[in-house]
Structure formats: C-alpha cells, structure tokens
Amino acid sequence: MSLLRFLGIEGAERESRGESETVQRIAAKLDRLAPEEARYLAAFAYVLARIAHADLQIDEAETSEMQRIARELAGLSESEAALVVEIAKSQARSLGGTQDYVVTREFRKISTRAQRGKLLQCLYAVAAADGTISTDESAEIVLIGEELGFTRAEANSLRGAYREKLAEFQ
Numbered sequence: 001m002s003l004l005r006f007l008g009i010e011g012a013e014r015e016s017r018g019e020s021e022t023v024q025r026i027a028a029k030l031d032r033l034a035p036e037e038a039r040y041l042a043a044f045a046y047v048l049a050r051i052a053h054a055d056l057q058i059d060e061a062e063t064s065e066m067q068r069i070a071r072e073l074a075g076l077s078e079s080e081a082a083l084v085v086e087i088a089k090s091q092a093r094s095l096g097g098t099q100d101y102v103v104t105r106e107f108r109k110i111s112t113r114a115q116r117g118k119l120l121q122c123l124y125a126v127a128a129a130d131g132t133i134s135t136d137e138s139a140e141i142v143l144i145g146e147e148l149g150f151t152r153a154e155a156n157s158l159r160g161a162y163r164e165k166l167a168e169f170q
Helices: 011-016 021-027 035-052 060-074 078-110 113-128 135-147 152-165
Strands: none
Touching: 021 035, 021 078, 035 060, 035 078, 035 113, 035 135, 060 078, 060 113, 078 113, 078 135, 113 135, 113 152, 135 152
16 A cells, blocks of 8 residues: 555545645644645645755754744644654655645645745744855745745845844855
C-alpha cells in the first residue's frame, strides 16, 4: 500500500482539487482543523521551511520560530506545531526544488493578498531567527514574494525592518 493511500490521499482526487502532494501530506496530520484551514496551514508551513532551507540548513532557532508561527497562526498545541514543522522541514529537504514553486503557487491560490503579505513577513522572521539573513535566504524571499504576486520592490520593502540581520550589512 502506498503512503498516499495509507494517509487517505488518492492521486486523482488530490489533483482534481489542485492540491500538491506535499500540502496534502502535512494537512493530513491536522485532522482536527477544517480541511481548508489545514490546507492553508500546510502550505504556509512548507513555504516557511522552504526559506529556512534556502541556505541548505535548518537550525534550531529557525525551527523554533516556525513552530511559534504555526502555534499563533492556527492555535496549534506545542506538539501539533512541532509535528507540522517537522513534516514541512522533511518535505522541503527531500522535495525542495520540485515542490517549491508548486506549493507556493497553491498558497497563492488559496490565500488573500493580506495573508500572502503575512507569510512574506514571517519569511523574514524565520530567516532572521538564527541571527543572520544570508544572501541566499534574502534572494529566496524576493523570489517567493514574486511567486506570491508581489513586486520586487514590495518584497524588498520588508527588508528594512531586518537590516541589522542582513548578511551584506554585518
């Protein structure tokens, strides 16, 4: 039996709803949430993990920040937030390049502009959690911002609040 079938996620059903396998895997663990809320949180968590992994490592400070955001965003318990973040990190590490755009595009479709702006702010918070926003992380945030429908100037406008954390200014 496949992992997707075990989780109750059938390929044709998932594809007909426009959901990526990555989002479904995370959302399946959030069975106490409404399906739309679980899908939103799953995509949000994956994009956070995407930025944390932009420099090819996800450290404890970034993990803690992602968990804090997941708890606040969806009212998750500590253990639920830890599970969601661990799955998102695992997916970002193993599927990174192939799922990054797919999941970000999915998040764009299921969110409002204000929610996408909140995600963009959270990306900076996660990237800065370890004390430095690397040039790779900074460039990835701008790319994600553009994938979410923001201009480069809009994505860069949030950088000012994190100026002291930017690697190029340290």
